[in-house]
Amino acid sequence: MKHVKFIVFLCILTFTVSCGQQSKYVQYKVKEGETMSGIAQRFNMNTKDLLRLNPDVGSNPAVNSVIVIPNKKIKATSSTKDKTVEDVATGVKDKEATLKEKKEELIDELKKNFVVYEVKKGDTFYSLTRFYNVTQEELKTLNPRFIRRFKSWADY
Structure with a gap:
């Protein structure tokens, strides 16, 4: 894994240097x-x-x-110096609105097949598995980012 990260880093560095030399x-x-x-x-x-x-x-x-x-x-390339502040602000607001719509669409799609639950302070791995009647392995498989954040919980 370290070798892959190193190779990716070298590729990015090479690309950056070659673009910068133009x-x-x-x-x-x-x-x-x-x-x-x-x-x-x-x-x-x-x-x-x-x-x-x-x-x-x-x-x-x-x-x-x-x-x-x-x-x-x-x-x-056109830079932000060519644009007015209002144009830049409008572009940022449009991007934020688009991202918010995409996020809502993705959450709605997830809700069709899964239960979406926002973890609150005090929730434990054990309480979630009991409340939703799932095994620890199922919860780990469906939430890999959650497990990476709370590595100490993976030992339950």
């Missing part, structure tokens, strides 16, 4: 006779944006100087 910008070496407006046209962008990315370079950059240009291969 650069949003590339370096471009200016050739003789090129201007910032010509370079901007070549890469389908505004001259103002190119000058904003390279504030230390004027409209006529020196030959063999290196400037920064956005990498067009990486898709631009």
Whole structure:
């Protein structure tokens, strides 16, 4: 089990590192006779944006100087900065409402086949098995998360 966890961890780490190494910008070496407006046209962008990315370079950059240009291969993702606070709040409320509906649907479906009981303070393994007339093994099988939380009860 430890080996599986370690392998999964390595896979996630590898994926994260490979995604993080994708650069949003590339370096471009200016050739003789090129201007910032010509370079901007070549890469389908505004001259103002190119000058904003390279504030230390004027409209006529020196030959063999290196400037920064956005990498067009990486898709631009919309960030929450582009959205208004109201849009973000509405999205969060919609997600919460959807999750609440899903939870209610799942509980209703479970209630068709099983008794759903919320454990209260003072309930014991023994009292639940007696009240619902089930064996400890049945209760353990149907509630594996419950057993993991209360490992000391598994010894009853």
